[in-house]
Amino acid sequence: MKIEYTLLKEEKNTRARLGKIKTNYGIFETPMFMPVGTQATVKTLSPEELKECDAGIILANTYHLWLRPGEDVIDHAGGLHKFMNWDGPILTDSGGFQVFSLAKPKDITEEGVKFKNQYNGDSLILTPEKSIEIQNKLDSDIAMSFDECVGFPHTRKYVEESVERTLRWAKRGKDVFNNPRQSLFGIVQGAEFEDLRKHCVEELVKMDFDGYSIGGTSVGEPKDVQYQMVEYACKYLPKDKVRYLMGVGDPIDIVENVIRGVDIFDCVSPTRLARHGHALTKYGKINLKNAKYKEDFTPISSECNCYACKHYTKSYIKHLINAEETFGARLLSIHNIYYLINLTKELREAIKNDNILEYREEFIKNYYGEKEN
Amino acid sequence: MKIEYTLLKEEKNTRARLGKIKTNYGIFETPMFMPVGTQATVKTLSPEELKECDAGIILANTYHLWLRPGEDVIDHAGGLHKFMNWDGPILTDSGGFQVFSLAKPKDITEEGVKFKNQYNGDSLILTPEKSIEIQNKLDSDIAMSFDECVGFPHTRKYVEESVERTLRWAKRGKDVFNNPRQSLFGIVQGAEFEDLRKHCVEELVKMDFDGYSIGGTSVGEPKDVQYQMVEYACKYLPKDKVRYLMGVGDPIDIVENVIRGVDIFDCVSPTRLARHGHALTKYGKINLKNAKYKEDFTPISSECNCYACKHYTKSYIKHLINAEETFGARLLSIHNIYYLINLTKELREAIKNDNILEYREEFIKNYYGEKEN
Numbered sequence: 029m030k031i032e033y034t035l036l037k038e039e040k041n042t043r044a045r046l047g048k049i050k051t052n053y054g055i056f057e058t059p060m061f062m063p064v065g066t067q068a069t070v071k072t073l074s075p076e077e078l079k080e081c082d083a084g085i086i087l088a089n090t091y092h093l094w095l096r097p098g099e100d101v102i103d104h105a106g107g108l109h110k111f112m113n114w115d116g117p118i119l120t121d122s123g124g125f126q127v128f129s130l131a132k133p134k135d136i137t138e139e140g141v142k143f144k145n146q147y148n149g150d151s152l153i154l155t156p157e158k159s160i161e162i163q164n165k166l167d168s169d170i171a172m173s174f175d176e177c178v179g180f181p182h183t184r185k186y187v188e189e190s191v192e193r194t195l196r197w198a199k200r201g202k203d204v205f206n207n208p209r210q211s212l213f214g215i216v217q218g219a220e221f222e223d224l225r226k227h228c229v230e231e232l233v234k235m236d237f238d239g240y241s242i243g244g245t246s247v248g249e250p251k252d253v254q255y256q257m258v259e260y261a262c263k264y265l266p267k268d269k270v271r272y273l274m275g276v277g278d279p280i281d282i283v284e285n286v287i288r289g290v291d292i293f294d295c296v297s298p299t300r301l302a303r304h305g306h307a308l309t310k311y312g313k314i315n316l317k318n319a320k321y322k323e324d325f326t327p328i329s330s331e332c333n334c335y336a337c338k339h340y341t342k343s344y345i346k347h348l349i350n351a352e353e354t355f356g357a358r359l360l361s362i363h364n365i366y367y368l369i370n371l372t373k374e375l376r377e378a379i380k381n382d383n384i385l386e387y388r389e390e391f392i393k394n395y396y397g398e399k400e401n
Numbered sequence: 402m403k404i405e406y407t408l409l410k411e412e413k414n415t416r417a418r419l420g421k422i423k424t425n426y427g428i429f430e431t432p433m434f435m436p437v438g439t440q441a442t443v444k445t446l447s448p449e450e451l452k453e454c455d456a457g458i459i460l461a462n463t464y465h466l467w468l469r470p471g472e473d474v475i476d477h478a479g480g481l482h483k484f485m486n487w488d489g490p491i492l493t494d495s496g497g498f499q500v501f502s503l504a505k506p507k508d509i510t511e512e513g514v515k516f517k518n519q520y521n522g523d524s525l526i527l528t529p530e531k532s533i534e535i536q537n538k539l540d541s542d543i544a545m546s547f548d549e550c551v552g553f554p555h556t557r558k559y560v561e562e563s564v565e566r567t568l569r570w571a572k573r574g575k576d577v578f579n580n581p582r583q584s585l586f587g588i589v590q591g592a593e594f595e596d597l598r599k600h601c602v603e604e605l606v607k608m609d610f611d612g613y614s615i616g617g618t619s620v621g622e623p624k625d626v627q628y629q630m631v632e633y634a635c636k637y638l639p640k641d642k643v644r645y646l647m648g649v650g651d652p653i654d655i656v657e658n659v660i661r662g663v664d665i666f667d668c669v670s671p672t673r674l675a676r677h678g679h680a681l682t683k684y685g686k687i688n689l690k691n692a693k694y695k696e697d698f699t700p701i702s703s704e705c706n707c708y709a710c711k712h713y714t715k716s717y718i719k720h721l722i723n724a725e726e727t728f729g730a731r732l733l734s735i736h737n738i739y740y741l742i743n744l745t746k747e748l749r750e751a752i753k754n755d756n757i758l759e760y761r762e763e764f765i766k767n768y769y770g771e772k773e774n
Binding site: 067068069071072073074092096097101104105106111112113322323325339340341343344346347348350351353354355356357358 | 440441442444445446447465469470474477478479484485486695696698712713714716717719720721723724726727728729730731
């Protein structure tokens with residue numbers, strides 16, 4: 029069965045939406061933050077810990093799983109859910125972002141992207157058809173069309189050509205798509221140009237995808253440009269389909285983009301920040317390596333209900349991070365993922381109460397009000 | 402309160418003993434394998450996961466905690482149990498083994514051992530008094546006397562002198578010991594010389610320790626020499642006190658030394674093997690990096706009830722290890738710790754049934770019968 033998106037409510041004063049998504053592996057409400065399990069594991073966490081963080085859906089990376097262990101191994105295991113012991117929904121990306129950002133040198137042609145395998149140097153090509161074939165085998169709940177993610181800055185001319193290629197690639201992928209349990213999303217490109225975003229949305233909608241992603245963000249653009257890009261995409265996207273903003277996980281960006289009409293988000297930031305000793309809190313990001321936490325026997329946040337905050341102190345987590353013990357990164361990953369999912373939960377509440385603008389004001393006051401490091 | 406050891410039963414045909422130890426943090430049966438939490442964390446595991454492995458007691462390293470975060474931080478946190486959120490019993494070593502094996506260059510004098518701090522190069526000295534002072538502050542349930550762990554091979558003359566120094570150090574530590582919640586063990590040295598082991602036991606028993614450790618093993622000696630050392634120590638040790646063999650965790654060594662009268666063991670091997678992709682099984686050690694497990698969708702062991710074996714396949718764990726994902730080391734650590742604790746559980750059962758020699762025969766047949774990589 030394909031996913032079913034239901035728009036439950038629109039916030040009175042903004043474009044923020046409350047929705048729910050029904051999948052073969054359970055129902056979850058939107059807005060929702062999606063933890064990233066790059067290599068079929070959300071770094072340092074067990075599936076049970078993800079459930080405890082109320083993760084409604086997770087993301088896995090097609091590029092990484094294609095190279096290791098290979099989509100056939102996962103297919104033979106019975107698909108990604110069984111392979112990694114995760115019985116909740118999974119979204120896979122197309123591999124596009126990774127071949128553009130990780131694999132070098134690369135060569136973009138009409139056929140696809142040629143690059144070297146980072147592990148063994150083999151020449152590889154990722155095409156729209158190949159990306160879909162891999163994702164069909166991975167058997168995720170939601171697959172992404174293969175697109176070109178244009179960097180920032182760029183010329184309008186390049187973006188114009190790139191949007192057309194992305195549309196041709198979306199069509200090619202849709203034509204070979206062959207997994208009745210899976211949904212396929214089209215990806216809206218067009219950078220900061222309203223007419224190009226509008227054009228891209230209109231052409232994708234003609235192809236009738238199961239949902240739409242907003243791409244071309246998190247590539248180095250200023251925040252106001254990102255919000256503009258999202259506004260231009262959401263303005264034209266159909267209301268009855270889910271909208272996924274790719275690679276965005278900064279707390280304020282989640283707030284701002286929910287207000288602009290985004291439903292789901294993903295980002296590696298909560299686990300990456302954790303490995304560097306950082307924790308997200310209502311009052312901003314704190315760095316547990318800071319000497320002042322040496323004998324701080326209070327939790328990261330006294331208001332937080334995550335496993336790390338219920339049982340461990342800043343002093344202990346600081347010690348684990350200093351000692352390079354992975355349990356430290358695990359505790360911080362749990363906390364940061366819980367924080368972002370809880371943020372989307374609070375945003376859902378604000379949509380219900382039609383007070384999301386007040387929520388944003390309060391959020392900014394707390395988050396940027398007092399700087400800690 | 403100090404620990405209370407009760408000898409419940411001696412096996413009919415050997416020196417193997419079934420016992421129980423009552424501590425301020427619960428009761429556990431012996432023989433028992435103790436996982437090692439070097440830096441106040443058993444690498445990759447949570448306290449809840451240790452409980453699920455039926456860990457009766459864990460070990461923490463005085464040397465590491467002295468250097469990072471420092472015993473005062475842990476003291477101010479309310480002791481090691483509170484610091485690391487472990488409400489079961491804890492044993493701390495003396496730091497002796499680490500200054501002898503890790504810290505170089507070192508200088509052994511009557512006062513103690515001088516060495517350089519491995520993190521900042523500072524000159525430090527660990528003395529019997531300092532070791533006890535640190536352990537008193539860590540507030541573990543069982544502390545160790547500071548001893549000299551002699552390497553292998555060695556001259557009889559050196560061991561003779563060293564045993565006398567170890568005895569003088571044991572006395573000095575006992576004299577300054579000052580924590581009524583903690584028990585203190587003496588350490589039997591004397592290498593492979595029966596008369597020196599006997600002498601060391603007799604002198605320690607005069608000082609009346611709460612339990613006795615057997616030292617000078619796991620320093621490169623052949624297995625038969627290790628078993629001989631243990632035999633010579635156990636032969637003279639009092640029956641009403643617990644016996645702890647330090648640093649031994651090879652499965653066959655646990656079996657052989659339980660038969661010779663040892664009650665508790667510790668070793669870093671289960672977590673270290675895990676980080677290298679190895680799993681302990683009834684049929685020997687297997688290496689998950691081996692290509693043959695690529696599409697092996699069965700658990701590490703179909704007979705094992707650990708979390709890893711209940712939910713994950715060799716194929717998935719192999720992928721995690723290849724991809725250097727810490728969840729792989731975590732699953733293998735859980736499995737290996739469960740395996741060793743379960744081994745001591747089976748040995749307790751064999752002692753109850755007076756069939757430990759048959760158990761050993763069956764164990765060896767299975768473990769060494771079919772070689773896997």
